Amino acid sequence: MARKPASVNRKEEIVSAAVEVFAEVGYYPATTAKVAERAGISQPYIFRFFATKEDLLAEALVVSFRRMVEAFTAVIGQAETETLEPELVGAYIRIMESHRSEILLQMQAQAMVEPRIVGIMQEGFREVRTLIEGAFRQAGIDKPKQRTLIFLARGMLCNISMSLDLPDLMEEEDV
Amino acid sequence: MARKPASVNRKEEIVSAAVEVFAEVGYYPATTAKVAERAGISQPYIFRFFATKEDLLAEALVVSFRRMVEAFTAVIGQAETETLEPELVGAYIRIMESHRSEILLQMQAQAMVEPRIVGIMQEGFREVRTLIEGAFRQAGIDKPKQRTLIFLARGMLCNISMSLDLPDLMEEEDV
DNA sequence: CATTAATAATTGATCAATCAATAATTAATT
């Protein structure tokens, strides 16, 4: 077989492929062979970069939380007090559109029991929560804790609405 | 091996065992052997009642939604308008306490892609949503659609808080 | 030519599902 030319980003390419495949078929049913195929490399070569499939999942989750935190941080850095919350909502919607697979993967991980994965999810949630609440408080928004809870809760329902293809779930206009 | 005496509830016993085991280790990593052990029967005997492991999952999910709908229906049938919403919240919390595993299983299924499972989840969510919104509307609660969304959203965040052991996530008292 | 990047081939374990056999129960027959 013709060999693939070397790449500096091999590791990132594998993570991106993994996120997609894990989201498409589910982490457990997903095979490392499929991930490799998506990344355009051979299956064993994944294990040059990740000791186990779970390591790969862990890295994918860390990346997805990092992206989210960076997106929110950018908004917080430049939004006016009045528009802060809707802009954070907007940022989340943009992530859901541009990185749907990462959200789908996070959803899977929310129900996993592997201690390592639980730890990463705890850390990710705590970081996001702290960031949002701090921003609300900073902006002088009333009842920041409560507003943060509602913000996160809506996000989680929004995920389900997307994953199960139930747009009605997010309808809120009472006429 | 000494045979187990016949039981009329075999099927329900298997479903209950499956819910527990699926919740404890995850649906995919869970083996039919573990489910059988929990149910106190032999592994192959599961397949007398369920053609596939997925069939068993499907039945478990249907059961879990039925329980939830029944609990909410009972509250709706007897609650005063003023206390309707808090009582529905109370009913949900009681389910989370008494049937934690069913909630954990629903969470897993929220991110699954198997068409059959997606269908069951869609139907379950739609039924719950319709039930709650109808009750809010019936009770003359203002903005029933919006209130339903918030109710469901809180429920979903509450699930995550439970599954990831992050009680802080549901703290809402601003002092 | 030595090092690094990559693949091919293989393995060992796991598990859903099948199949054939047996224990328990019920029904029929004396």
Place this chain on the structure above:
DNA sequence: AATTAATTATTGATTGATCAATTATTAATG
């Protein structure tokens, strides 16, 4: 009532497939 026949409930043993992970090789690069 005892005996037998038929049916149902349940298990033991096995299989065929799948897959993460390892090892041994080969191609590229500087």
